[in-house]
Amino acid sequence: MMERGSLAELKAGWLLLVACAIGVGCSAIALPFYSIGPLTKPVEAATGWARSEIQFAILFSSGLGALTSPIVGWLIERYGARRVAMPSLVGVSIGLLLASFATTLEQFWAGYAAAAILGAGSNPVLWSRVVAGSFEKARGTALGLALVGTAFIAMLLPGIVALAAPSLGWQGALRLIAALPVLVALPVVYLFLHPRDTETAKQATVARTGLNTRQALTDRRFWILTGSILCGYLAISGAGPNLIPTLSDRGFDSAAAAGIASFYAISMIPGRILSGFLMDRFWAPMVACVVLLLPASACLIISHSADPTMLALSCALLGLAAGAELDVLAFLTARYFGLRHYPQIYALSYVALASGSAVAPTIFSRIYESTQDYAASFQTAAALFVAGGLLVLALGRYPVLPTGGDQNR
Template identity: 70%
Template sequence: MREGTVGAELRAGWLVLVACAVGVGSSAVALPFYSIGPLTKPIETATGWARSDIQLAILFSSGIGALTSPVVGWLIGRFGPRKVAIPSLVGVSTGLSIASMADSLGQFWSGYALAAILGAGSNPVLWSRVIAATFDRARGAALGLALVGTALVALLLPNLIANAVPELGWAGALRLVAAIPVIVALPVVWLFLPRGQAGHSYHPAKEQSGFDVREALTDRRFWFLTASILCGYLAISGVSPNLVPALSDRGFDAADAASIASFFAVGMIPGRIASGFLMDRFWAPMVACGALILPAFACLVLNGSDNPAILAGACMMLGIAAGAELDILAFLTVRYFGLRRYPQIYSFSYAALAIGSATAPTMFSRIFERTASYEASFGIAAVLFLAGAMLVVLLGPYPDHGPDSRAAA
């Protein structure tokens, strides 16, 4: 690979990268998921609702996201990313605002469900589609740089909420989160997201290479990839929202627990960027395997230490895996199945990711309620990470999709 070509592509498309990073960070996946952890204990204290019931909101949010993702894939193919993204960002704000006014669990869940429905087009299916069609030689690096938006949200949101709750209460803090898509993301996306199907280097002919949906769904590699992603996201989504509650239960105050857990987000940033650059240079399933083995070790560390520095390091290792996962899914979908029906094929695998994200927080909270400890949850997560690592290496050699095949070689 010629470094000059990669650099030239990134420089030419940097405004697209900014729009995608801000958009995915303000999406119906990122904001609900990364806000629920630091909000759990304040909501529990104020309302008396059980932790597992509070985190059930993610089941409504991500679960509905899983159901809507194939529809979103079709809408993107029919209308283009821009016409889907802009109203969806408004939808995220609307749903979270409704959740912030809840005086019952049903209303709280309904707000998160509305954020998922009205904001469905803000999810990574859309942003990765723009990147995949805009970049060629630098596709992996561009995916990593664009999807770093979720890492920045994971880094900043817990401390923003921790500082807002004493002054505004949990509802005011959630309203602050709800304002982000409209106040921050919408102007950036309006200005910089391309008005066509993609960005500066978009070539419609490239989309003719690759699998159609039926071919992909009957290919064993699709199911190896999907199963690997599901295992990884069950583990990540079960552990990460419970980091702050778990640390608080060990005696750390809210600010210290949030600070230690913030290293999860610190790890996401190099995880996003490094995974993209490495997949541009090496066999991507092996990169993915390494990214999943690392957090398995971190889960064992979380079970065995009370040292703040060691716990912060373990949170950072988890973050590296979380940062890499979305990049890996997007990159491997293009690399193994091509661009021909990318939004539709990606959306089916993304549905598995969303199911993991939806169900794991409540499952892990239920385990805590039964055992009064997070040790079993962290042990289960370690096993899931290792299973995902074994599955992804079964993908085998890259197929040849003609001219597009060189993009990730």
């Protein structure tokens, strides 16, 4: 049973959680990343571009997201989350709309790059800061509920592409996706994104507790967490966008491939919520370790199986990890380093996450092009999951964090 205080926090902030969930689902990290997998084969068929060239767009999108995330952390501290989020959502729409008019690879990449730059303030750095500062007793659960928006968008986009691409082409499908931040997220964020972290003296004290950025960067736990997250996101980001192409190559038609791959997106939802709930109650690194070890076996199954039931189960296990990773980074950053400089510290670890997200799809596609099979890619993902899961255990026990202006802890 959830403690009464935790439940009261969630009830009081449910509209804020809705705004964060929709905002992160329409962010510059979610829409470009989760659109590229379903779009890969339609774009390939229409243009003749290689799969690795198409998925190279993620390097521009997530890679630039990595570079801009420390700046976003500073902007949030200076101007507040709401003022940063709203123009950024518009920027995501503009970038993806530009990509939909591309006639060359360079223009396609430029559109994804524009989405990353103009939409930088919509990335998880912002939404996780809002939630971490607004919730204390139910922080893990709240992070899971807020970040579940990426799971819903991952589940929604393959259907949008499958329905729209046959009649509207990949360009029309991408334009529908580009409309989501402005038509769906922007009104909700405008109405309901009102952070609650200054409402009480206790919350204000919590917000002043923790390490500064310099202290975090000289703490071995920062690099352990960052290394674990990098391993996990290299695996997730390499495997996820290539699920539908892999299934198609196994002989499944587009509808069947999308149906099997949908288990990946569906299981992200319980992955988000359950991981946050468990981290509120148990030692979070152990929860993170289990979440990362489970999909290692799933990747080995995907690497060679053609059985739809086993593939669906494996996609579900992979989705659990994809659902939990953002929660894990957000929760462990707050728990080990505090909230005093949370946006900046989280943003620096987020560089590793976004970098993994940027390079992995292209690396996995290149492996496919050299072997004409995805087996080696998924075996690599399995090894990365194991490495990330074991590494996070080295974080050790939760620290006692300094409060206020104590700079020497």
